[in-house]
Amino acid sequence: MQPFHRPGDTPVHRLPAQVKIVTALVFVLCVVATRRTEFLAFGLYFAVLAGVWTVARIPPVWLAKRALIETPFVILALALPFVAGGPTVDVLGVAVSEQGTLAGWNILAKGTLGVLVSLTLAATTSPRDLIVGLQRLRVPAMVITIATLMLRYLEVIAAEARRMRTARICRGHDPRFLWQVGATARGIGTLFVRSYERGERVHLAMVSRGWAGAMPDDPRPVGRSAWLLGLVPAAVAAAVLVGVSL
Amino acid sequence: MSTSVAMHMSDGLLNATTSMLFIGVAVVGLAVAASRARATLDDRTAPMAGLVAAFLFATQMINFPVLPGVSGHLLGGALAAILVGPWVGALCVSIVLVVQALVFADGGITALGANITNMALIGTAAGFLVALALRGIAQRGRVGLVSVAFIAAVVNTVLASLGFVVEFAMGGETSFPLGAVAATVVGVHGLIGIGEGVITALTVGAVAAVRPDLVYLLRGTQRPLELRTAEGVAA
Structure with missing residues (x-):
């Protein structure tokens, strides 16, 4: 199994885990709530992620290899244009269902963005830190x-x-x-x-040896600046969502 | 398309309203499970719960072929329910799903509510109720226990897939004929259920053979230790 964590010391790696978990959740919720015909919005979401990768120094090839986990879903998305009903359009001489093509695109775009968000979170946060993050989120x-x-x-x-x-x-x-x-x-x-x-x-x-079920944790509270910085990608995604919905 | 229905739902398969609704269902269900589980989790069962979760995690990564081009993996609700009980079991399956979504990008984050509802709540409840109903047979001996584990796992898989059909009917792609989706999903999961049943039966059988004290379903059935001396049975 390929490791999903990529140790590093970038601003993204240093952010507290709970900030990153909340940001990832908000970001993916924005992606899913976007109408499937808003193609520009999906491009903007991808651009935001690419920005995070640049800051976190994650090579796109490294991500692409691990994103292959999504392949079974992509096969479904590619089959949809041919199996769904409704009015058809001709693409390269082949009649494909219009609804089916859009539905396939919907799954492909949102699924890919979701996988990339999870991979980014996992790449910049060690499994131990993810658990500490959930602990701080009062799980x-x-x-x-x-x-x-x-x-x-x-x-x-x-x-x-x-x-x-x-x-x-x-x-x-x-x-x-x-x-x-x-x-x-x-x-x-x-x-x-x-x-x-x-x-x-x-x-x-x-x-x-004294373990009582909780991970040892740094009791210092997280500053407001870490939250503000960490929530930037989520805020941009929310702005995009509001922008295209109006 | 069947390749995907045999795995976790991804982001975008259900619309936002339905996703949120089932996140709510999952949160309420897990809160109930957590409050009831607290009473049963002690020094001996905590590692068992952790191991059941790790075991499900590892076996969910392995997809076994069901039909040409279609593969399925263990859902694990019945296994967890029989080994650690329904409340801790539901938590174990949910934790597996959450970690898979967050760390391994398997199954969408927003689809988590629906995935937890199907596999952790419906699956564990169905598996446990079947096992509880057939408890008399399970306590009769090894063959009985193994058969009950098999049946519970098959029912768990099929009912969990019916949960998916309901969610898909509420908020899925409308361009799909629902009847065909339901038939495919339930049919495929009937076959997956057989694989799931075999793994569940093998695991429960092995644990019961070595450590029957660890099997939740068999709790309270151990005979008290008898001390036999030359004069007969001592108190």
């Missing part, structure tokens, strides 16, 4: 506990899966690309129990 402590343990246990599961694979190879298993899927599937219950028992030991060790 219930229990949710934070589960989320923290989940991020920790992802590594545990991956490590146990590797160990089980090594053990299978030691016993004469010959893992090829697709054939190891069967063995992995049969061992999925064992993987779960092994991961749990290892996780339980780690958890008890953490509890005995």
Whole structure:
């Protein structure tokens, strides 16, 4: 799996996580609320994002590779012009549904912008900081506990899966690309129990060292200037939305 | 198109009004789940909840083929409900969906409300109610428990996909014939449900074999420890 976090020390990286989470949410809400025929607005949203990438020093190629996660949605968008009903228009000699083309464009544009916003947030904020950000946004402590343990246990599961694979190879298993899927599937219950028992030991060790469910946090309040600076992209997006809706 | 319905909804699939409505539904549902979950989360169940979430997260990344060109992934509501109970389970699935949307850009941020409503609230509730109704069979033995897990997972998947159909009817693209969408979505999820059922049954079976004390559905069924001495059963 490619890492989604890109460590750095730019103004975007330094912004408090909660500011970035709120900005990302507002920005995407503006994108979704935009009428699908306002093509200029989508271009402006993209320009705002490109500005953030410049400040955060994220290369477009780095983003493009990770944005491929969106591919299944794009396939749907490309199919829409051909499967939807209604009046048709000719494009390069092929009759395509007018409504379907617009619907496909709608999903493609909004989905792509949404993916790019999430990627920008993830690239500039480490998973730990995202959790601290949610904590500062008053997300219930229990949710934070589960989320923290989940991020920790992802590594545990991956490590146990590797160990089980090594053990299978030691016993004469010959893992090829697709054939190891069967063995992995049969061992999925064992993987779960092994991961749990290892996780339980780690958890008890953490509890005995004083962990009470919350991440250690800097108690200093966030200044107004950080909020003002961080909310600039959201404010621009809101202005664009208001501008095209009038 | 079926490729997409088998995954999380993305931004822009539902209009803003419907998205906001289901964000409201999700927030209310999660608030109820959080208040009820507090009583059940202790030192032993907290790592279990974290592991269930991590496990769902990892398995949701793997898409298994259902039909040519169509793939599905685990929804996990029934698995979470049977292992950690409905309240903590709903929270686990929701956390997975939120982190996927924020960190891995899988599923749209504004579609989160609808995704949580389908997979975390409807899915977990459906899976748990089925498991609860068949609890007598599940407690009879390993075969019973594994079959109940399978059935709960199939019902969870199909009902969660019906949630999507309702949301799509309320605020989706009107250029799609709703009947065809419903038939495709429910049909595909019937098949996904079989894969989901197999994974759920395997996992629940393995956990119950080694650590039956960790399976929420089996709580209160352990026989108290008997001390047997040469003279017979001691108190």
